Amino acid sequence: MAYGARSAPCRASSTCRSTKPSRKRRRRVITDVCLCEYTSHGHCGIVEGDEILNDVTVAHVADAALSHAVAGADIVAPSDMMDGRVAAIRTLLDERGLDRIAIMSYAAKYCSAFYGPFRDAADSAPQFGDRRSHQMDPANVEEALREVEADLEEGADIIMVKPALHYLDVISRVKRQFNQPTAAYHVSGEYAMLKLAAAKGWIDERRGMLETLTAIKRAGADIIITYYARDAARILAG
Numbered sequence: 569m570a571y572g573a574r575s576a577p578c579r580a581s582s583t584c585r586s587t588k589p590s591r592k593r594r595r596r597v598i599t600d601v602c603l604c605e606y607t608s609h610g611h612c613g614i615v616e617g618d619e620i621l622n623d624v625t626v627a628h629v630a631d632a633a634l635s636h637a638v639a640g641a642d643i644v645a646p647s648d649m650m651d652g653r654v655a656a657i658r659t660l661l662d663e664r665g666l667d668r669i670a671i672m673s674y675a676a677k678y679c680s681a682f683y684g685p686f687r688d689a690a691d692s693a694p695q696f697g698d699r700r701s702h703q704m705d706p707a708n709v710e711e712a713l714r715e716v717e718a719d720l721e722e723g724a725d726i727i728m729v730k731p732a733l734h735y736l737d738v739i740s741r742v743k744r745q746f747n748q749p750t751a752a753y754h755v756s757g758e759y760a761m762l763k764l765a766a767a768k769g770w771i772d773e774r775r776g777m778l779e780t781l782t783a784i785k786r787a788g789a790d791i792i793i794t795y796y797a798r799d800a801a802r803i804l805a806g
């Protein structure tokens with residue numbers, strides 16, 4: 569079930585909101601909004617034949633975002649890359665009086681080899697075709713800038729570049745050109761490379777991790793999404 573109070577993101581959101589944070593800082597809940605975890609074929613939308621139906625998918629994605637917000641999410645993050653989904657989510661949230669809920673859009677999501685470990689873990693590799701029809705060509709920067717601009721015009725509060733490490737130039741261009749809150753997703757394959765090299769004794773993991781996250785920050789990211797979040801937070805907090 570992609571949405572509704574019993575879906576995994578909704579239950580997780582309301583649990584996060586109802587349990588007390590260990591420190592005084594208020595906890596923020598961000599949910600990933602997509603359908604690919606819930607489709608038998610693993611694509612991010614409703615499929616007819618071998619085509620993903622954009623507008624039908626967008627309506628479901630907006631319903632999913634609404635259910636996450638109602639359950640307690642502070643920020644909803646659509647990751648599907650369908651056209652028009654940010655505007656559809658914004659409109660639906662505002663209609664329901666949830667204008668305080670922010671949207672972080674996966675604006676520039678590249679078709680990357682570095683999603684591999686996550687896809688295996690989530691068992692979400694598409695069973696036919698691939699996501700090339702709606703994920704971007706790694707060689708193309710201009711398309712990323714157009715996608716970011718479109719998402720900002722539709723009402724995105726935070727725009728994201730994914731992956732991070734192999735797209736530092738894209739992060740930099742996006743930050744410089746739009747000067748908006750910019751997130752970067754340090755993806756599972758990028759993380760796995762460091763873990764494996766550290767496990768082999770080839771690099772110092774702590775230094776490699778901090779150097780990597782520093783590079784992403786230096787490129788212009790205001791927010792870094794990384795599997796190292798807990799380790800990095802511990803080190804940075806001293």
Ligand SMILES: [Zn+2]
Nearest residue numbers: 602603604612
């Ligand atoms: Zn998806």
